[in-house]
Structure formats: C-alpha cells, structure tokens
Amino acid sequence: MVTTKEILRLPEPILAGHAACAGCSSSLGLRYALKALGEDVIMSVPACCTSVWQGPYPKSSISVPVLNIAFAAAASAASGISGALQAKGNKDTTVLAWAGDGGSVDIGLAAISGAAERNDNMIYVCYSNESYSNTGVQKSGATPPGARTTTTPLGRVGSPKDISLIMWTHNLPYVATACTSYPRDFITKLQKAQTMDGFKFIYLLAPCCVGWKFPAEKTIEIGKLAVESGAHILWEAVNGDIKLSNLSKKYEDPAKRKPLAEYLKDQGRYKGIGEDMIKAYQTYIDHQWSIITSLAKISQ
Amino acid sequence: MPDAKDDFKVETWNSKPAKGSAGKTGLWRTFRPVINHEKCTRCEICVLFCPEPCIELDQEDKSHKKGKIIIDYDYCKGCGICANECPQHCIDMIKETEFLKDEEKEDK
Amino acid sequence: MTVSDNRPKSLGHDEPKTFIISGNHAAAYAAKMARVEVVAAYPITPSTGCIEKVSDFVDGGTMGANYIKVESEHSAAAALIGASATGARTFSSTSAHGLLYMAELVWWAALARLPTVMSIVNRELAPAWSIWAQTQDSMGLRDSGCLQYYCKNNQEVYDSVIMAYKISEHEHVYMPSLVCQDAFILSHTNAPVDMPAQKDLDDFLPAYEPKHFKLDPKDPVTHSSLAYPEHYRQKRMNIMESTHRAKQIIKDVCADYKKRFGKFHGDLLETYGIDKKTKHIIISHSSIAEEIEVSVDMLKNKGYDVGLIRVRVLRPFPDEELRELCKNIETIHFIERAPSYGFKGIIAIDTMAALFEGDARPKAFHHIEGLSGMDVTAEYAADLIEKDLETLK
Numbered sequence: 080m081v082t083t084k085e086i087l088r089l090p091e092p093i094l095a096g097h098a099a100c101a102g103c104s105s106s107l108g109l110r111y112a113l114k115a116l117g118e119d120v121i122m123s124v125p126a127c128c129t130s131v132w133q134g135p136y137p138k139s140s141i142s143v144p145v146l147n148i149a150f151a152a153a154a155s156a157a158s159g160i161s162g163a164l165q166a167k168g169n170k171d172t173t174v175l176a177w178a179g180d181g182g183s184v185d186i187g188l189a190a191i192s193g194a195a196e197r198n199d200n201m202i203y204v205c206y207s208n209e210s211y212s213n214t215g216v217q218k219s220g221a222t223p224p225g226a227r228t229t230t231t232p233l234g235r236v237g238s239p240k241d242i243s244l245i246m247w248t249h250n251l252p253y254v255a256t257a258c259t260s261y262p263r264d265f266i267t268k269l270q271k272a273q274t275m276d277g278f279k280f281i282y283l284l285a286p287c288c289v290g291w292k293f294p295a296e297k298t299i300e301i302g303k304l305a306v307e308s309g310a311h312i313l314w315e316a317v318n319g320d321i322k323l324s325n326l327s328k329k330y331e332d333p334a335k336r337k338p339l340a341e342y343l344k345d346q347g348r349y350k351g352i353g354e355d356m357i358k359a360y361q362t363y364i365d366h367q368w369s370i371i372t373s374l375a376k377i378s379q
Numbered sequence: 380m381p382d383a384k385d386d387f388k389v390e391t392w393n394s395k396p397a398k399g400s401a402g403k404t405g406l407w408r409t410f411r412p413v414i415n416h417e418k419c420t421r422c423e424i425c426v427l428f429c430p431e432p433c434i435e436l437d438q439e440d441k442s443h444k445k446g447k448i449i450i451d452y453d454y455c456k457g458c459g460i461c462a463n464e465c466p467q468h469c470i471d472m473i474k475e476t477e478f479l480k481d482e483e484k485e486d487k
Numbered sequence: 488m489t490v491s492d493n494r495p496k497s498l499g500h501d502e503p504k505t506f507i508i509s510g511n512h513a514a515a516y517a518a519k520m521a522r523v524e525v526v527a528a529y530p531i532t533p534s535t536g537c538i539e540k541v542s543d544f545v546d547g548g549t550m551g552a553n554y555i556k557v558e559s560e561h562s563a564a565a566a567l568i569g570a571s572a573t574g575a576r577t578f579s580s581t582s583a584h585g586l587l588y589m590a591e592l593v594w595w596a597a598l599a600r601l602p603t604v605m606s607i608v609n610r611e612l613a614p615a616w617s618i619w620a621q622t623q624d625s626m627g628l629r630d631s632g633c634l635q636y637y638c639k640n641n642q643e644v645y646d647s648v649i650m651a652y653k654i655s656e657h658e659h660v661y662m663p664s665l666v667c668q669d670a671f672i673l674s675h676t677n678a679p680v681d682m683p684a685q686k687d688l689d690d691f692l693p694a695y696e697p698k699h700f701k702l703d704p705k706d707p708v709t710h711s712s713l714a715y716p717e718h719y720r721q722k723r724m725n726i727m728e729s730t731h732r733a734k735q736i737i738k739d740v741c742a743d744y745k746k747r748f749g750k751f752h753g754d755l756l757e758t759y760g761i762d763k764k765t766k767h768i769i770i771s772h773s774s775i776a777e778e779i780e781v782s783v784d785m786l787k788n789k790g791y792d793v794g795l796i797r798v799r800v801l802r803p804f805p806d807e808e809l810r811e812l813c814k815n816i817e818t819i820h821f822i823e824r825a826p827s828y829g830f831k832g833i834i835a836i837d838t839m840a841a842l843f844e845g846d847a848r849p850k851a852f853h854h855i856e857g858l859s860g861m862d863v864t865a866e867y868a869a870d871l872i873e874k875d876l877e878t879l880k
Contacts, residue, residue: 083423083424083427084423086427087423087426087427087436091432093431093432094396094397094398094399094400095398095399095404095431095432095433095451095453095454096398096399096400096401096402096403096404096431096453096454097400097401097404097431098400098401098404098713099430100456101407101408101456101457101458102430102456102458102459102460103430103458104430106430106431107428107429107430110430110432118704119704120704121573121702121704123569130712130713131713132401133394133400133709133712133713134394134400134401134712134713135394135400135401135712135713135714135715136392136394136712136713136714136715136718137393137394137395137718138394138395138396138397138399138400139394139395139396139397139400139708139709139712140396140397140398140400140401141396141707141709142396142707143704143707144702144703144704144706144707144708144709144710145707145708145709145710145712146568146569146572146702146710146711147709147710147711147712148565148568148569148595148711149565149591149592149595151561151565152561152562152565152568152592154562155527155557155561155562155563155565155566155569156565156566156568156569157569158527158555158557158562158565158566158569159525159527159555159565159566159567159568159569159570159571159572159573159577160569160570160572160573160702161569162525162527162553162555162566162569162570162575163524163525163553163569163570163571163573163574163575163577164573165553166495166524166525166551166552166553166570166575167524167573167574167575172704189558189559189562190558190559190561190562190565192558193557193558193559193562194562196558197555197556197557199555262427262428288458294459295458295459295460296458296459296460296462296463296472297463298430298458298460299428299460299463299464300463300464387659387728387732388699389600389658389659389660389661389698389699389725389729390600390699390721390722390725391599391600391661391699391700391710391722392599392700392710392711392712392714392722393699393700393708393709393710394708394709394710394712395708395709396707396709
C-alpha cells in the first residue's frame, strides 16, 4: 500500500482557490485521484459538485484536461474519449470519469451500465455525498435510510441502491469502494485499477458537511466513523472476487463496530429522526454486511 | 460576408489551469488556522487532508527541524479540517475579527 | 509518407465506382471513405441499415473505425462528443425518437463547437407509432446551431456526408452537421450512387486535425465549465458568425466538389425551371422536391409559369438567396412535410421571415403534405398548385 509520505510527495493536481465549499471532500477526493493516476489523464465530468468547484471560465482548478458533459453522460462521453484514444493507438492515457452519486446511481445509470457491459477502458469514480448536494441537497438514489434532505424533510423512506454491487454484477475487472478519509486505501485502489484494461469502478464515499449538516472540520472524522460504524463497507473485487479491505475487515464482527448513533450524532440530517428510521438504517447496514461477507466467502 | 472580419476565430470554452479560479477564496474565511510551530512535528497530516490544497511543508525553511508548515491564507477557506486532524493539536482556529482588531491597532 | 498513411483504413475502390445502394448504405459508404475514426450508434428503424453496413465494414476489416455499440442514442451523441473532443473524426446515424433522445447532446456538440456528422433518417414521431417519413425530428433541432442538409436522393446523401465533414471542419465553422434523408423513400430504396476513388476523396478531405480545442494531457484545458454572462454573449455571437459564414463555405465546398467529382445538387438551395421572369414559385424540400420537378414540367406544359426552389440547407438558412430569387414573383407555394404546430410549415415560416427583409410580398399558399411518408406524387402536387393558381383568376 502507498505510504502517506509517498502521497505527499506526488505533484499537486488541484489548484487552490477553487469554488468548493469549505471542507469539501469531493475536491479532496479528486486531489487524491489525480495524485494516484498522474498527469496523463483525461477526465469526463457530468453535472455535479465538481462541475462547479472546478471554477468558472476562463480558469480551471484542475490541472488535467476535463470534458464537462451533460448529467447522464459521464460514462458515455468517457467511452468516446477512450474510443478515440484507442483509434489513435494511444495506450498510455488514463480516462477518468468522475461523477457524483446522482449522476451515477440515478440519471447516469444506463450509461454506466452500458460502458461497463462493453468493458470500455476507463476508471469510473462515483464520489458520493449521498444526495444531490450541488442543487441544494435533494434525495438521490444513494441517500441512506432516515436521512433528511430538502425533498425528504421527514427523513428518507426506503433503501438506497448499492451501485457498487450493481457494477459488480457486470463481470468487471475491478470494482471497489473507498472513502475520502482513507487516502492510502483509495489511492492504492486507483493505482491497482490503472494497471488493468477495461472498465474499473470505484464508489467513493465523500461526506458533505453542507448536505449532512456537520461542522466542516469534521469531514475526515465523519468519513472514518462511517467505516468504523460499519455503515460504509470498504471492499474490492478483482475479476469478480470480492474481498473486504483491511480497514473494514475488523468490523465484520458487529461487536467491534462503533454504534451507528455515534456516526450519526454530529449529522444534522439525522437530528430528530425517529428511532424506527434509524433502525431501518441499521437493518440495511446489517443486510449489506451479510451480502458482502457471503460474496467474499464464495470468492475465497 | 456580412460583418466578416479577416481575423475571425472560432471561440470555444477552454479554461486554463490556474490558482484562484474562484478568486481569493481566503476572503470566505471566518476562522483562521494558526500553527504553533514549536509544537508542530511536521507530520504533514494537515497537508494530506487539506481540500484546497493550501498547506505545504517548506523544506527550505530551516527555522525548525524538517522545515516549516505554511498555510496560504489567500486561499484557505478556514474549514478547520487541519486543526481537527492534527495529532499534536497544535493548530488553533482563531476568529478573523481578532486579526481585524490587531490590524486596526496597527492602523492607529 | 503520404497523409493518408496515418489515417484509419478505408479499403475499397481505387477507381471511381457506381453502386446500386440504399440511402442508408450511401451514408455508410461515405463515413467509411471519409475515414471516420469513431462511430457510436444505437439501432432505430429506419436508420439501422446504415449502422449495420458500418458494422459490416468494421468487422470485415475494410473500415478502420472504432464502433462503440452504445446502449442509447443519448450515449451515442455523448460518445461522439468525447471522441470528437479527443481529436477523432466521428459519425453516427439515427432517426426520429433516437434523435429526440439525443437532443440534449446534439445541442451540447453544437455549443461545444465539435464538427461531428450524423446521418439522419427523417421519420414521423409517435404517438401513434409510425416509421415513415416526416422531417419534424431534425427540423425540431433547427435552432441548435447544427448545419442541416435535406437530401433528395441517395447520390446526394453520399456526397453530402463527405462534404459535411469538409464544411463542419472548416476552421471558421466547427459546428456539427445533420445530413437528412427521408425514411424508406431514400433510406430503403436502392438507387445508383457514384463514388470517386478513395485517393481522390483523400485529397478533397484531409485527415481531421482539431484547430481550436482538443483534450490533450500535454496542453490541459477544462472544456465547457461554468461561465458568466459576459462570456456567453461573446461565445454565442461567435456561433452566429460561424453559422453565417458557413453559407459561403458551403457554396465554395459544393463548387469544389463539383469541379473534382462532377456532382452538384445545389448548394444552399437548388432551383428547377426558374428564370428571371418566373411568376409562381414552389418551395419544397427533401425527396418530395425531386418529385415536384416533374410537377413543374407538367404545369409548364399546361402553360403555367412555375418553377421550384428546393431548400437544401435549412441552417444556415439561404435568406439572401431566396430574396433574390423571389423578388419579382407573384405567388409562392409551400409544399412541406414539417408543420410547426400553432403556425405554419417550418420552411414557410423561415422563408416568409427572409422575404420580409426585402420588398417582395408574394401571395403565399401553404400545404403540409406527405405526413408519415404519405406519397406526394407529381400529379398530386401539380393539382395542388393548379388549384392555388385558379383562386387568383
């Protein structure tokens, strides 16, 4: 695994003075991603927080080429970039589709599924703040049970879609989950993905202080609590074989997990949310664990 | 050709990488992170987790062992992640108005 | 090393050749011989024949393009944008609901200034389901900035696709092109199509080299990010200027093509049976116009002083040209497939607006005909015009 010192010495791909909210983990996530992938990268970015925080014309805070594209089209535009590189015999440049959860889980799902089914050569990172943060924090298909958003003022009813498992069913060379609070794990996963041909998918949990209503300074802390409480499971699948990542391995035992309440206590989006909804979230988490651990067992 | 100028050029949306795409974002700041360099061990955890990024280790600065951590206040938005994550607890978040008072004092 | 050595393969005829093929295949041959590098398309009747032919070429090893078999038209257009922005010459084909489904990205390609070319088979829109000809699908994208060509026969489809690349890739244009043909009447009907030798086409249409923007890690730019109103006005007026300039560029390219290969279908518009004294002009488009050429002969035989203008290019619109041709006429007769609901035929609307800037005020007759591929025969059209003219007596 890459060391912290190694990460620090990699060139800085994000230029300060961008338009992200203070404490934004999506800018932090892209900083790690581009540190991992290097300078020979072309990005496709749909409507999402990144399309705003990259900064207004004529400046950009991202130091690799970026094609901004329509909401549902991150994966398909990346397929075109990848197809053009292939047509021109370029085997070196990495294509990175970088999209939020709304653009991936909801409106862009067909396009990701298509690109994955074709195994088009790219790394697709869905950075998830579990809502449409950019448009004012509306409920997305990735919003967890009970969470309050501007379109679920009484708390989100029902369960989110697990896009990572949906992608896993596409028989891909690489699928993984990550969190912006663990840069070493995320960067190692990206670098592994970069060595492979075909469609690679990473779901990156990116806590959003504005949407989740916690103090900006707690961005890293909240992300760690997501993993430590078991709410966000870190795993990877190489050629379909699912393996828990070391950071999540110890939480396979529910007794070792921090209480869900500890993860939620600083999140204003859960303030005043009823016990039944919190219970539904816990049930969802337990269900996810049983799926992932069962699949990991089959993979052994 | 109506209004055709010989130096006509197709224009598109090419934004060039540059600092401060959103201006001097330091102006957004309410709290300013201030490092106690005596307590600082230069572990660079603050550098690692800065979302801007606007913190770096100046290895050329020999005032302390291993250099000196510097924050670019032109762009620091004051999110406080650095202070929250610092293992030495050596970054204080100080209200910008405190500095205003100092500046006013200087003015007088 | 010659230029073509770096280009995608297009194995074919080294000498000029004639094929008896459908409009769909004519477009596919043109894409192949234009040495398209990336194709992205999704099946929809009646444009499938084109992408099936492209598949035959690609899998048969005679076309060196990368064909991305996308899961929707929305993705097809997005892939074209990605590929074109990376510096590839790109092609797609679609129809009706497919074009509407990709509409968001058709606008995107235009406003991003990407010179992609698509073969559009004009088909009626549902409900109710209909697969037959009607031009509202592409005419509904009239204001997107795309250059739009409406072809009257398969030969024109082939030539127009080739010329569309040359025009769209002109350094002053950089807008996408839609090359349109009528469903079934052209798309599924075989007719002779003459094609030049590959080497002569290569001379006419060199390899695509982006002149204004390319996704290149060696010279990174962020394309189409957020922008403020003052920049919008500047960039949008730049599109206005480019699309106006495209008129002369289309004329030049059509003249050059004619000189090299002997094929000419008009440039912005095509006239039939018109002289300076013509009093009555029919305005039509697409394959209907070819049929109306016969109507014009029939009406002339009956002693009527009529002529035909076929609007070949809807955008940029041939406004000055129409004013010149119509300045002394008495009546104008629109026969067109595409209505703008709540007003009149789409070409009539634009033509009347163009004439308003001149002095001529001909009496206008409006006919929306041939909806859902309904036959507009020469006799039928001649009868319509004759009845129009009788009302003047």
